Amino acid sequence: MKTTPQPTAPLRIVIIGGGVAGALVAAQLLPLAPDGTIITVIERGSPIGRGVAYNTHSRSHLLNVPVERMGAHPDDPGHFLRWVRERLGRPGCPDAVSPGDFLPRHLYGEYIAYVLLEARQAASPAVAFAVRTGEAVDVAEREGADGARVVLADGTELAADRVVLAIGNLPGEYPVRSGRQVYRSRRYVHTPWAPDAVAGIGPDADVVIAGQGLTASDITLELVAQGHRGRIVCISRRGLRHKAHAPGPGHHDFLKDEPAPHTLLALLRRVRAEVRAAAARGIPWTDVVDALRPHSHRLWQALDWTERARFLRHLRPYWEIHRHRLAPQIDAQLSALAAQGRLEFIAARFIHVEETAGGLAVTIHRRRAPADETLFVAKFINCTGPRSDYSKYQHPLLINLLARGLIDHDPLALGAAALPTGQLLRHRNGPIPWLYTLGSPLKGVLWESTAVPEIRAQARVIARELLGPVTASPQDPS
């Protein structure tokens, strides 16, 4: 295997992005880094380790993975559970915890900050670590292609021998093509993760949400928590709803000794057969889906790009609702709201939106309906999920990386062209020895690449690769 050449002088590593991914790369690097190493994390605003998912103070925002599986270290998934148990009853911590509990995301942000602190204490005093507040806007390759200059918006330049792009989730696409002037209105919320996303919405105001996923659930429950009584309408192409986690006995690793199918149809048939066989033994489908997780990268990589495109066209929405499930208490709250008629999931597409004297007129076309209909609401919140096509996101960092040929799309524009270890591929010209990424940008290469169980495994692989030869695969065993 080709390994990254190591510089002879002390290594300078710059990590762009201080969400969970950036924090975990730093936490993996610190205890291993040789004396003299300088590690800098550049983060535009959020406290280190929080990113978009864990920078929330809402108690209704829960993790969608049980506490027993959210540990920050790939070989110790139970670490978070033990950390919580040591703090029971303290402010922000529960009084009791069980392994299957879904805890507030805010607490998880605190945990990641603790993990980083622990790693700093384990590092040699001769290893320098700093978090720098700023916006990275450019990465310019050094002559000789053995490193780069990272440029910040204020003009500061940092020399780097290795750069990690831990830039995470890009803001979503604009959901309606007709009526784009509404995007300048205060009645439209483009970034649902912003702390003030539901601020100023009256208790009886009707709200339209574009999307029906986990972020739409967050927004709905936050509205309810602030006393909202109006109607909330979630609009998505198919009107599907995410399923809930259900405790089951667990299913055996049925794919362990099987080769991965090369077609989507063969894979679907195999999973369906297993769901039927498990059901006959009283094991729910949820356990079968969970048993796929350790194989998700292998399954994705066995499909060629045509088969992957087929998956996106036909199966993606169904995969999302079965795989990324809701905490049971969140599901129960949403079901109660739906039963009261306060929450609706509609299968429709947006036709037009415009601001009126008293609010917004949102025209939709319901699936199979004969005509359009118009909803009159006070607020429109975009929860369509992060975008992945870098060329459509007008951020100077991505514009510059694209222009310099340092980042390229995978063929389906799901993320960046990269090796499974996170090393980025130069536009039409092979791996870049000093540039890595992890998390969402690896979606095209690995598909499941956004949640902590994947990110912690990738962080370890990248840390080892940055510091020396690596042979491990980024797949998490849990």
Ligand SMILES: Cc1cc2nc3c(=O)[nH]c(=O)nc-3n(C[C@H](O)[C@H](O)[C@H](O)COP(=O)(O)OP(=O)(O)OC[C@H]3O[C@@H](n4cnc5c(N)ncnc54)[C@H](O)[C@@H]3O)c2cc1C
């Ligand atoms: C609402 C929500 C809930 C989730 N819940 C869970 C869950 O319960 N369990 C789970 O496992 N996963 C969950 N996820 C998945 C989640 O994506 C990951 O767990 C994790 O947050 C991804 O971290 P990240 O660091 O890759 O990205 P992000 O969280 O997006 O962090 C990227 C960071 O980089 C910074 N940044 C980006 N560009 C620049 C730049 N140019 N200069 C400086 N800074 C920059 C941003 O400010 C940000 O802080 C959730 C995701 C969302 C959106």
